[in-house]
Amino acid sequence: MTSQPILEVRDLVVEFATRDGVLTAINGVSFHVDRGEVLGLVGESGSGKSVTGLAILGLIDAPGRIASGSILLEGEDLTRMREAQLRRLRGKRLAMIFQDPMTTLNPVLRVDTQMIEAITAHEKVSHKAARAKARDALAKVGIPSPDERLASYPHQFSGGMRQRVAIAIALLHRPALLVADEPTTALDVTIQAQILSEVQTLAQEAGTALVWVTHDLSVVAGLADRVAVMYAGRIVEQGSVADVLENPAHPYTAGLIGSVPSRNRRGVPLSQIPGMTPSLAKLPPGCAFAPRCARADAGCRNDPPVVAFGTARMHRCFHPLVTAEAAA
Amino acid sequence: MTTPILSLEGVSKRFVKPLDTAQKIARLLGSRLEAQVVRAVDGIDLEIAEGEVVGLVGESGCGKSTLGRVVAGIYPPSEGTVRYKGADTATLHGRERRAAELAVQMVFQDPMASLNPRLRVVDIIGEAPVVHGLVTRRDVDAYVCEVMTRVGLDPATRKRYPHQFSGGQRARIGIARALAVNPKVVVCDESTAALDVSIQAQVLNLFMKLREELGLTYLFVSHDLGVVEHIADRVAVMYLGRIVELAPAEELFRKPNHPYTQALLAEVPRLEPKKKTFSALKGELPSPLHPPSGCHFHPRCPFAMPRCKAEKPMLKEVAPGRFSTCHLNDEPAKAA
Numbered sequence: 001m002t003s004q005p006i007l008e009v010r011d012l013v014v015e016f017a018t019r020d021g022v023l024t025a026i027n028g029v030s031f032h033v034d035r036g037e038v039l040g041l042v043g044e045s046g047s048g049k050s051v052t053g054l055a056i057l058g059l060i061d062a063p064g065r066i067a068s069g070s071i072l073l074e075g076e077d078l079t080r081m082r083e084a085q086l087r088r089l090r091g092k093r094l095a096m097i098f099q100d101p102m103t104t105l106n107p108v109l110r111v112d113t114q115m116i117e118a119i120t121a122h123e124k125v126s127h128k129a130a131r132a133k134a135r136d137a138l139a140k141v142g143i144p145s146p147d148e149r150l151a152s153y154p155h156q157f158s159g160g161m162r163q164r165v166a167i168a169i170a171l172l173h174r175p176a177l178l179v180a181d182e183p184t185t186a187l188d189v190t191i192q193a194q195i196l197s198e199v200q201t202l203a204q205e206a207g208t209a210l211v212w213v214t215h216d217l218s219v220v221a222g223l224a225d226r227v228a229v230m231y232a233g234r235i236v237e238q239g240s241v242a243d244v245l246e247n248p249a250h251p252y253t254a255g256l257i258g259s260v261p262s263r264n265r266r267g268v269p270l271s272q273i274p275g276m277t278p279s280l281a282k283l284p285p286g287c288a289f290a291p292r293c294a295r296a297d298a299g300c301r302n303d304p305p306v307v308a309f310g311t312a313r314m315h316r317c318f319h320p321l322v323t324a325e326a327a328a
Numbered sequence: 329m330t331t332p333i334l335s336l337e338g339v340s341k342r343f344v345k346p347l348d349t350a351q352k353i354a355r356l357l358g359s360r361l362e363a364q365v366v367r368a369v370d371g372i373d374l375e376i377a378e379g380e381v382v383g384l385v386g387e388s389g390c391g392k393s394t395l396g397r398v399v400a401g402i403y404p405p406s407e408g409t410v411r412y413k414g415a416d417t418a419t420l421h422g423r424e425r426r427a428a429e430l431a432v433q434m435v436f437q438d439p440m441a442s443l444n445p446r447l448r449v450v451d452i453i454g455e456a457p458v459v460h461g462l463v464t465r466r467d468v469d470a471y472v473c474e475v476m477t478r479v480g481l482d483p484a485t486r487k488r489y490p491h492q493f494s495g496g497q498r499a500r501i502g503i504a505r506a507l508a509v510n511p512k513v514v515v516c517d518e519s520t521a522a523l524d525v526s527i528q529a530q531v532l533n534l535f536m537k538l539r540e541e542l543g544l545t546y547l548f549v550s551h552d553l554g555v556v557e558h559i560a561d562r563v564a565v566m567y568l569g570r571i572v573e574l575a576p577a578e579e580l581f582r583k584p585n586h587p588y589t590q591a592l593l594a595e596v597p598r599l600e601p602k603k604k605t606f607s608a609l610k611g612e613l614p615s616p617l618h619p620p621s622g623c624h625f626h627p628r629c630p631f632a633m634p635r636c637k638a639e640k641p642m643l644k645e646v647a648p649g650r651f652s653t654c655h656l657n658d659e660p661a662k663a664a
């Protein structure tokens with residue numbers, strides 16, 4: 001049985017109207033995530049990861065808009081839904097966690113109030129049953145003495161615990177899709193590992209598809225099944241984590257991998273990508289990576305097309321490091 | 329052995345957390361509340377040799393930045409002695425004192441928070457060397473250009489303000505400001521990983537280049553074990569204000585001695601495309617207001633024994649050049 005993917009994003013374009021004119025923050029992005037699968041979405045700041053996540057949740061507000069493309073959740077196009085319909089899906093079939101958990105938590109309400117509200121918004125249950133469910137959810141994300149903790153305010157928790165509460169709320173209704181936007185970036189490695197392990201188990205149990213946004217390739221290496229690498233609003237490479245990390249095709253992916261300090265290259269200068277991330281307002285014509293790319297030539301002033309190759313891999317580059325024939 | 333460029337002997341730094349209003353009222357009503365004391369840094373001994381890079385790692389709040397600031401002379405220690413080239417910095421006077429102060433500079437890698445937004449870059453970098461008489465006001469412009477070139481900034485941009493630079497460039501401005509007074513030791517506090525990996529790589533490479541060119545000594549504070557593993561010669565691991573392990577980087581990462589170091593290293597995500605099951609160190613860092621008795625790590629330690637609760641383990645040399653504070657090292661049969 002080839003089942004339909006949980007999420008399928010096709011040719012998504014998101015624009016922002018700004019003083020400098022219309023910026024295309026997301027420029028023709030396509031990917032899918034299957035049931036129980038983890039897709040890592042990586043790229044440097046400003047590459048469009050968060051905007052992609054927000055677009056999926058239908059949270060792009062003016063001056064931004066989804067200019068074209070479709071976002072299919074279990075076959076239904078979210079871009080065509082009315083806000084009321086979307087609201088019913090959010091928190092139930094669709095959930096998101098953010099780098100700052102206070103984005104979802106209300107600082108002036110006790111945790112139990114917030115969780116019970118989140119439960120009863122989508123489910124007809126008694127207050128008592130909702131409270132029990134909230135307690136179980138906290139216990140599941142590893143919060144000690146959940147009964148006592150329910151009666152606390154968010155500020156009484158550490159950063160890591162707050163993030164766990166946000167995750168517990170996101171997973172209350174066993175959503176089909178969870179979009180996580182750098183939820184562990186601000187946390188210690190120890191807490192990050194705890195959270196990754198909890199999310200991993202919960203997603204597996206519930207079959208939740210995960211889109212994990214991060215700038216940290218090593219998180220993707222340990223957590224994701226597939227990875228999509230973004231640069232200046234485009235996915236420049238996509239494939240299984242093993243393929244992409246071991247044999248990157250796009251020069252930008254290779255540069256990112258080379259920038260990560262690791263034990264293999266102790267003391268040796270890191271291979272750095274020259275220059276900096278371009279501003280969307282001043283993208284060069286053709287391949288946006290060209291000014292920083294050692295392989296660029298005059299042809300790169302044209303738009304590199306999507307090239308499918310290997311096993312379910314793609315890149316957008318005229319001179320990839322892995323050629324289609326080599327990968328076949 | 330030659331005199332270390334820096335040495336810390338029994339250095340502690342305490343902060344007093346005053347009572348809040350509710351607690352003050354409670355005290356008026358007869359409860360025995362005292363102002364709380366955080367031992368952010370608790371009895372640290374550390375020697376840093378000239379030209380060495382020492383990495384300082386540990387979880388948030390364990391006291392890394394506080395120790396860095398004590399080393400850089402920003403905080404006076406509450407207890408203990410900081411020596412620069414053998415001389416107790418607290419007893420130095422006049423010119424010697426100023427020389428010792430200038431010799432140790434701090435670089436914050438949270439660049440926006442540490443650069444005055446109303447000053448032009450030329451003034452940010454040039455201010456201290458003029459104040460300390462290292463260059464005259466007349467020559468400062470040329471001097472700033474030289475320092476900017478050294479850190480890879482275009483001197484033509486020296487009249488701009490910090491917000492007109494990218495994150496990576498601002499990090500370089502912070503580095504240039506520290507280098508402008510010709511320090512011998514640089515304390516880097518990477519308090520947030522504010523930089524993208526590709527930019528971080530540029531800055532780390534710059535640090536290594538400057539070390540070679542100028543013979544600098546670094547105390548490198550970081551959350552990121554990958555970064556520390558990459559650039560440090562020796563690594564100190566902190567837990568709740570104390571150093572729990574100190575060893576050459578390569579050995580520490582290959583075979584950590586202390587159970588806390590072992591747990592910490594197990595959590596580091598690596599660039600190996602292997603879907604791994606994240607297993608986790610239990611619990612969170614206890615509050616530094618009420619550190620556990622004996623070995624601070626015992627509530628989270630998988631090897632804890634009754635003795636660990638009662639008796640504070642001392643930093644002991646467990647192999648040449650390797651130090652660890654764990655009672656297991658007294659029981660060779662059980663040592664990991």
Ligand SMILES: Nc1ncnc2c1ncn2[C@@H]1O[C@H](COP(=O)(O)OP(=O)(O)OP(=O)(O)O)[C@@H](O)[C@H]1O
Pocket residue numbers: 343344345366367368386387388389390391392393394395519551616
């Ligand atoms: N000025 C201060 N007043 C009171 N307490 C302080 C002060 N500075 C630090 N502390 C406390 O001292 C302890 C150590 O803080 P420090 O900033 O050194 O941690 P750190 O290891 O650098 O953490 P991070 O990795 O989050 O930067 C913490 O408990 C902190 O709350």
Ligand SMILES: Nc1ncnc2c1ncn2[C@@H]1O[C@H](COP(=O)(O)OP(=O)(O)O)[C@@H](O)[C@H]1O
Pocket residue numbers: 016018023025043044045046047048049050051052063064280
């Ligand atoms: N509300 C907005 N108005 C204008 N531009 C925006 C807005 N939100 C995001 N952008 C732009 O879209 C691009 C992608 O941003 P984002 O998705 O947040 O990047 P990241 O990959 O760091 O998450 C950036 O250039 C950003 O400046």
Ligand code: SF4
Pocket residue numbers: 250251252287288289290291293294295296297300304316317318319320
């Ligand atoms: S298309 Fe050209 S400029 Fe772009 S990444 Fe490929 S080689 Fe480099």
Ligand code: SF4
Pocket residue numbers: 586587588623624625626627629630631632633636641653654655656
């Ligand atoms: S002293 Fe005891 S509790 Fe502390 S690390 Fe060693 S075994 Fe664990």
Ligand SMILES: [Mg+2]
Pocket residue numbers: 049050051181
């Ligand atoms: Mg983002």
Ligand SMILES: [Mg+2]
Pocket residue numbers: 392393394517519
């Ligand atoms: Mg700090």
